Amino acid sequence: xxxxxxxKRIGFGSRLYRQYLKRLLDIVLSLTGLALLWWLFLILxxxxxxxxxxxxxxxxxxxxxxxxxxxxLKFRTMKVDAPxxxxxxxMTAQTERYTTRLGRFLRKSSLDELPQLWNxxxxxxxxxxxxxxxxxxxxxFRQRDRYGANDVTPGLTGLAQINGRDELSDAEKxxxxxxxxxxxxxxxxxxxxxxxxxxxxxGKGILEAGENQPQ
Numbered sequence: 001x002x003x004x005x006x007x008k009r010i011g012f013g014s015r016l017y018r019q020y021l022k023r024l025l026d027i028v029l030s031l032t033g034l035a036l037l038w039w040l041f042l043i044l045x046x047x048x049x050x051x052x053x054x055x056x057x058x059x060x061x062x063x064x065x066x067x068x069x070x071x072x073l074k075f076r077t078m079k080v081d082a083p084x085x086x087x088x089x090x091m092t093a094q095t096e097r098y099t100t101r102l103g104r105f106l107r108k109s110s111l112d113e114l115p116q117l118w119n120x121x122x123x124x125x126x127x128x129x130x131x132x133x134x135x136x137x138x139x140x141f142r143q144r145d146r147y148g149a150n151d152v153t154p155g156l157t158g159l160a161q162i163n164g165r166d167e168l169s170d171a172e173k174x175x176x177x178x179x180x181x182x183x184x185x186x187x188x189x190x191x192x193x194x195x196x197x198x199x200x201x202x203g204k205g206i207l208e209a210g211e212n213q214p215q
Contacts, residue, residue, distance in 0.1 A: 014184070014185050017184070017185060017186050018184050021186070022126065022184070022186075022189070023123070023126075025127070026120050026121075026123075026126050026127055027121065029120075029127060030117045030118075030120040030121040030127075031121060033114075033117045034117050034118070034121070037114065037117075040114070041114065041115070044056070044075055044106070044111065044114075045057070045075070047102055048075060048076055048100075048102055048103075048106075051100050051101055051102040051103075052076075052079055052080075052100045052102075052103075053080075054076065054079070054080040055076060055080075056075065056076060057073055057074065057075060057076060057115060058073075058074045058075065058076040058077070058078075059071045059072070059073060059074075060072050060074070060134070061134070061135050062132035062133065062134060062135070062154070063132060063133055063134075063135055063141070063150070063154075064124050064125070064132060064153065064154055065150075065151065065152060065153045065154070066150070066151055067141075067150050069135060070119070070124040070132075072116060072119060072124075072125075072132055073115040073116060073118055073119055074112045074113060074115055074116065075106055075111065075112040075114065075115060076100075076103070076112075077099060077100060077102075077103030077104075077106050077107050077112050078098045078099050078100060078103055079098050079099075079100060081098075082098035082099075083098075109200065110200045113156060116156050120156065123153075124153075124154075125153065125154050125155060125156060126153045126154070126155045126156070127155060127156050127157070127189070127193060128155045128156070128157055128158055128180075128188075128189040128192045128193055129152055129153050129154050129155025129158055129180070130144065130149045130150075130152060130154050130155060130158050130160070130177035130180065130181065131154060131155065131157075131158055131160065131161060132154035133154075137170075139170050140170040140173065140174065143170050143171050143173070143174030143175075144173075144174045144177055144178070146174065146178070147174055147175065147177060147178025147179075147181060147182075148178065148181055148182075149174060149177035149178055149180075149181050151181075152180075152181045152184070157192055157193065157196040158176075158177065158180055158192060159176040159177065159179060159180040159188075159192060160172075160173040160176040160177055160180075161192075161196060161199065162192055162195040162196055162199055163176055165199070180192075
C-alpha cells in the first residue's frame, strides 16, 4: 500500500524526476488539458453566470511552496456574498444558503477544480502534491511543518485526497502529506493521479458544513 511507504534513499531516477521530469509533465499535461477542455470551460462559465449573477471564476489566497502565497483559481460554486477566507467544510449550516444550485454539482464532481490547470501551468501548483491550504489554517500549517510538507509544490490531488480527503483530521492529512513528500516518485504520482478519478466518480471524502468533522 502506498500509505505504508517509508522514507528511503533517493536514487538517480527519482532525483531526475523530482528536479526536471515532474515539472515537464505538469507543463505538457496542463497545456493539453487547457487545449482539450476550453469548450467545457466556456460552457461552465456561462452556466455559472446564468445560475447566479457574478464572476464565473473564484480566486482565493492559498499558500504555495515555501509558504509563498498565490491566488488559486476555481469555478465559483457559492454566491458572491459568501465568506471568502473560510474552508467550505468549516462553515456553518448557512452553507446551504450560500451554495448555488450549479455549485453543488460542481463541488460533488470536482469540476470546480478544473481552472487550477492554469495554476499548474504557471508553476504555482503541480498535478500531485499536498493540497494548498488557506493562509489562516494555522493548525494544519503547524502539523505540516513537522514533515516538511510546506516546502513542496502543492498539488491538484495528493496522498491525503485519495485516502479520505475532507474526512481526515489535520494531523492525518499532514502525516500523509509527509509520506508523499519523503518519497516523491513517478510511480507514486501516477497512482495518486489515477486513483483520484475513482474517488471523484464515487464522490468520496467531501464533507459540507453541518456534517461530522474530524478533530
